[in-house]
Amino acid sequence: MTFESLGLHASIIKALTDAGYTQPTSVQEQAIPAAIAGKDLLVSSQTGSGKTAAFMLPALHKFASLPPAPVGAKTPNQETQAARARGDRPRFRPAQPKMLVLTPTRELALQVTTATDKYCAHMRRLKAVSILGGMPYPKQMQLLSRNPEILVATPGRLIDHMDSGKIDFSQLEILVLDEADRMLDMGFIDDIEKIVGATPATRQTMLFSATLDGVVGNMAKRITNNPQVIQIAGSATKHENISQRVHFVDDLSHKNRILDHLLRDVTMDQAVVFTATKRDADTIADRLNIAGFAAAALHGDMHQGARNRTLDSLRRGQVRVLVATDVAARGIDVPGITHVFNYDLPKFPEDYVHRIGRTGRAGRNGVAISLVNHAEGMHVKRIERFTKQPIPVDVIEGFEPKKSAVPARSNRKPGGWRPGDNRGGARPTGAGGGRNFSGKPAGAGSRPDGGGYKGARSGDSGARRSYGDR
Ligand code: ADP
Ligand code: MG
Numbered sequence: 001m002t003f004e005s006l007g008l009h010a011s012i013i014k015a016l017t018d019a020g021y022t023q024p025t026s027v028q029e030q031a032i033p034a035a036i037a038g039k040d041l042l043v044s045s046q047t048g049s050g051k052t053a054a055f056m057l058p059a060l061h062k063f064a065s066l067p068p069a070p071v072g073a074k075t076p077n078q079e080t081q082a083a084r085a086r087g088d089r090p091r092f093r094p095a096q097p098k099m100l101v102l103t104p105t106r107e108l109a110l111q112v113t114t115a116t117d118k119y120c121a122h123m124r125r126l127k128a129v130s131i132l133g134g135m136p137y138p139k140q141m142q143l144l145s146r147n148p149e150i151l152v153a154t155p156g157r158l159i160d161h162m163d164s165g166k167i168d169f170s171q172l173e174i175l176v177l178d179e180a181d182r183m184l185d186m187g188f189i190d191d192i193e194k195i196v197g198a199t200p201a202t203r204q205t206m207l208f209s210a211t212l213d214g215v216v217g218n219m220a221k222r223i224t225n226n227p228q229v230i231q232i233a234g235s236a237t238k239h240e241n242i243s244q245r246v247h248f249v250d251d252l253s254h255k256n257r258i259l260d261h262l263l264r265d266v267t268m269d270q271a272v273v274f275t276a277t278k279r280d281a282d283t284i285a286d287r288l289n290i291a292g293f294a295a296a297a298l299h300g301d302m303h304q305g306a307r308n309r310t311l312d313s314l315r316r317g318q319v320r321v322l323v324a325t326d327v328a329a330r331g332i333d334v335p336g337i338t339h340v341f342n343y344d345l346p347k348f349p350e351d352y353v354h355r356i357g358r359t360g361r362a363g364r365n366g367v368a369i370s371l372v373n374h375a376e377g378m379h380v381k382r383i384e385r386f387t388k389q390p391i392p393v394d395v396i397e398g399f400e401p402k403k404s405a406v407p408a409r410s411n412r413k414p415g416g417w418r419p420g421d422n423r424g425g426a427r428p429t430g431a432g433g434g435r436n437f438s439g440k441p442a443g444a445g446s447r448p449d450g451g452g453y454k455g456a457r458s459g460d461s462g463a464r465r466s467y468g469d470r
Contacts, residue, residue: 134304
């Protein structure tokens, strides 16, 4: 399957070639023709599967195929200037976008805008702008005055502009809700309903979500019209290109020592360390910087400018370790991220899937490591039940936990993680994981006198080998 065979406009194909995309991903293969045909879409597909292009390419195709604006037609900004030149009081004209993409976070909105700029690089007269909380109003007014065809926005700030009459959705043709489940989790439901209510009923609606059940499903039904449902994989997505494992820790100092050790892994390019609180993100980033890692924190208490600068440094490779909270890291797409660490486990199993999806982007391989207190065994089990995948327990020689895990009371399923399996410093389930990768047990703990560092890495090289075999 090629992008040409999906019927996309030549200027888009050219941009995709520039971007190094050779063939559509599965979600793109299904969504693009349906969207070009004008259908509403409900899509669930795993993170990193290329959903942005799945909704943006057909939209751009539609705009590329429209007749050009009449000669001499002025943008609101030009009209204002012309009025000023005539000495008239400029008449205020709200922006009239053709497409609106709603995203839960500012970072995701910026990423969608950047991707859009890339996909429409060879199209003339098409503007995509982000409307975000945290951005200065004058700057946003200026962006809106250029009457962009495409708005990418977080719901809260968009509502502000709608309320003050800066945006008129009467010409809207396409509405996209990206990561709809997360927007609802974040309490945006009323804002979304209000925004949808301000758009024409004739619009095309595309909704993307990790799950289409429950509240999201109900909203999806209300706002779409005879939608085509595309489910590439359920919420229990198998991140098969991501090697997952759990390390048990006795206490905070043990956790910190293991993290420092793992961050020195030579196979690591860049890493995201997830913490439960903003404060921990700051503290750990500070501590890692002192320890000599190029680390930076990213969380919701930071100003937008600081968040953008941090993400830019991450993209440029100046930051190697990003210490982040869930909301701030949602949707981060940086190919250099080889490792994700759960310094704290996420509250919800869904977040685990989103977190580990920060690595292994666009078909690359990744490593996801959770540092878990012995009492958190049930939490790991819940994640395993959600992902329908056992997460092997690993032990690094020289960093063995002293205690054994507190056995969970629930019924244990065979093949899953078993509390207590790592007793005595050996690594039985971990060895199971090792077998998955290299075809034979690669237990660091069972290696005679390998030396902690070397022993630990031999397991990783097993993992690397089998990636190549896939
Ligand atoms: P999702 O929204 O599903 O998490 P994204 O749209 O952010 O995924 O895409 C993930 C990464 O994959 C991005 O870096 C994007 O540039 C890349 N990508 C998307 N589609 C393709 C493709 N067809 N070929 C190669 N890379 C792609
Ligand atoms: Mg996405």
